[in-house]
Amino acid sequence: MSGDIVIEAKGLTKTYGQAVAVDHISFTVGRGEIFGLLGPNGAGKTTTILMLLGLTDISGGQVSVLGFNPAREPLSVKRRVGYLPDTVGFYDQLTAADNLRYTARLIGFRLAEREKRIGEALDRVGLSEFAEHRVGTFSRGMRQRLGLAEILMKGAQIAILDEPTSGLDPHATAELLTIIRRFKTEGVSVLLSSHLLERVQSVCDRVALFSAGRIALMGSVSDLGREVLGSGYVVDIEAEGSGLGERLALVPGVNRVEQTGIGKLRLHADRDVRPEAAAEVVAQHGRLKFLGVQEPSLEAIYTHYFAARPDGTLKEGARHAA
Amino acid sequence: MRREGSAFNGLGVVMLKELADHLTSIRFIILEIIVMLIAVGTVYVATQQIKDTVAQDPFLFLKFFTTSRAPLPSFIFWLSLLVPVMAIGLAFDSVNGEYNRRTLSRILSQPIYRDALLFGKFLAGLMTLAIALLVLWLLVIGLGLLFIGIPPGGEEVARAFVFLLVTLIYAGVWLALGLLFSIVFRSAATAALATLGLWLFFYVIWPVLAGEISQIIVPPDPRYMALGLQTPGTVVLEQFLARLSPSTLFGEIVVAILDPTTRALGPIYLSQLQGAVLGAPLPLGASVLIAWPQIVGLIATSIILFVIGYVVFQRQEVRA
Structure with missing residues (x-):
């Protein structure tokens, strides 16, 4: 802009x-x-x-x-x-x-x-x-x-x-x-x-x-996502290798690691940790198959925002009734 | 607060487009065919009638417009019936049609004012009617020439032309009413019904109602009734009420213009007849003067109706 x-x-x-x-x-x-x-x-x-x-x-x-x-x-x-x-x-x-x-x-x-x-x-x-x-x-x-x-x-x-x-x-x-x-x-x-x-x-x-x-x-959509959804970035990794979850949890910025499937991990982080995560997998001689960051969805932002502020929805309801 | 630019930006563009739409529309063609048939039919009938009876009339040509032979009514009767229908037919969906086709907000987002759209539509309708009426008028005169073989005099042509203008003004009233209702009602069918309903009311019901109401307000005087005369108060009131209808005004104008012997519209007092040669024709200027209040009344009515429509349209929300 x-x-x-x-x-x-x-x-x-x-x-x-x-x-x-x-x-x-x-x-x-x-x-x-x-x-x-x-x-x-x-x-x-x-x-x-x-x-x-x-x-x-x-x-x-x-x-x-x-x-x-x-x-x-x-x-x-x-x-x-x-x-x-x-x-x-x-x-x-x-x-x-x-x-x-x-x-x-x-x-x-x-x-x-x-x-x-x-x-x-x-x-x-x-x-x-x-x-x-x-x-x-x-x-x-x-x-x-x-x-x-x-x-x-x-x-x-x-x-x-x-x-x-x-x-x-x-x-x-x-x-x-x-x-x-x-x-x-x-x-x-x-x-x-x-x-x-x-x-x-x-x-x-x-x-x-x-x-x-x-x-x-x-x-911007990503700013709103961070503001409303709070939790920052979600990075999905698909990789083969042993003990990757534990190693990735030690990457600076990563708050939590979640196992979403066989060889599939989800990192919750404060910032975009894709480069560090990739380096870590490679350092562990893992086979990296997929690495992606989830963009916050407007839908989620919207639902989350109005669910978190019942006064906003209440007001709207009152307006419709009137 | 002054607006920038001219209110008539784009007026010509809107008018030409609407005019093209009207002239190519099927409803216009249908109306035109009906009117043509009536013109031919009534002129033919009038010719027969004129050949049979009238021999020594200096205004023979004007008889084409006014002569009737049972069961067929005269040309002006058909015209007074069809002109409002034509005008309403052209106007009833002009604004709500734009709205329902969802073209209104798109057109108004172009650099023009609403004034231009509305006035352009009105002018286009008026021009369409002018073209149709002019064609008809020439047709009647041409057929008349063909059937009786005597060319019309200058005064006759002038009177017929004034009649044409007056008919156009009368059409303008119904055009403005149709336009107004097309602004007020979102549904074209409702607007058409409302306009036609109002026209029928003024054309058929109001003259009857005017008589009844005036008899209630000013009961007829038995002394006049004994002499077989109408009570002046009742007649004056009835005429006042009847003249609230544009149809009545148009009828009176037509009588004054097409019948040169008309000396007054309404009750005649003895004082007015002093020195008058009964049955002698008046000059055109005098005839127009007699009908002048009625003509002004018709023009004023169409302006008032248009202004009301304009004000409503300016305040209307354009959102779908």
Whole structure:
């Protein structure tokens, strides 16, 4: 992450009458960063996104998108930010290219530039051969890709994606995530929301976990893992050799060794002890077959966090009841 | 708080796209076919009637619009029936359709204001209706020429053209109402039913109801009844109530424009008849002047309906 900040929210709040949808949230997104808004449905992710785009009024707090205030300068924001709504829709009777042409005309691109941008965008999401097909015949994954093509065509500096992978099959999800990763390499910041934790874990640089309108946790997935799950690193080893368990327990940083199967050991450590563990196995003339460190899973972090703080869940329950 | 940029950014783009959608839509083609058939049918019937009875009318051409022969009603009757249906048919799903196709938030995330989307849709609907009505109008005039072989006079064409404009304004009222209901109701079917229901109410039920209500509020005076006359108070109230309906206003305008001998809409007092040559035609300007309050009323109604829709739309959440 560079020091360049493209989205900055301070104490952002949205209320509907008495109900608080988004409750004083603050976060920043840097240039070229992939930032994930994660949380269950109704936690305030979409409302936050709509406030960033100036599509809904802000009840309190400040937000700046590329230095613009979305409430006062919505056109400047919307010209530079691409948005893929939750279950994006297109005009079914029009072709993919015609749908993009309409958007391009709304943005105000001239004819020659329009056609060039549309061609390139469709090519990059792998839809160029379907350019003249009606969108009515498209699958859900193709529609999502067309939505990304629209953002590419716009030349957006920030891509805001609301639940981009929900309802997609694993193959389509993988394709979509590949395109999203490519945004990053071009310096486009990505803000994506999802309730599917493990899918987005792989692409996000940093995540914010939403709960009942608040950001419960924010940071990189591994940082959050350490913070919430505590126990640091888990290293799995598969090796043949005698007395390896005892030797590995003496490696500095290893707290505990666990036998998980024949020739399989699991080390619980404060830090990444893979190099030392490998050296130790080799020093003992053992045959090392597998060595891997378990990444903390967002799912585990999430479950653990909310299980450990019943007040958080209670509050959410009370909100739903109200 | 001032917004940046123009509210009409993208207006032309939205309008052209909506216009293209309308003109290629099946519902428009169906409506157009129905209207064409009615035009041909009524002009043919009117021709027969004109040949039979009217010989010395200086405004022969206007009779095409107004003449009827049982069991077929006149062209203006069909038009007053079909124009609202056409307008409602074009507008009832314009905003909730975007919402239900989930295109609304995507379009609004482009650098345009909601103003442009709504106004573009309204203008596109109005232009579609203008095209359809112009075609119809030319068709009636052309068929008229063909059937009776006498070219219309300048004043007749002018009156027919004013009639065309007024019909378009009347269509605008129902277009604005359809647009409003398409904003208020999330379901297109509900919006269509509500708009059509309101139209039927104003077209069929309200004139009857206006008479009943005025009789209750101002009971007829027995002295007038003994003379076989209507009580002025009752008539005035009934007319006031009836004029709350756009259909009544349109009907009155049509009478004033297409029948040059019309001197007043509503009860005529003896003082108004002093010095008047009964049955003598008025110049076009005078006829328009007679119907002017009604015309302004129709324009105002469509503006008010559009503004209400605009305000509701601005406050509406776009999230799916």
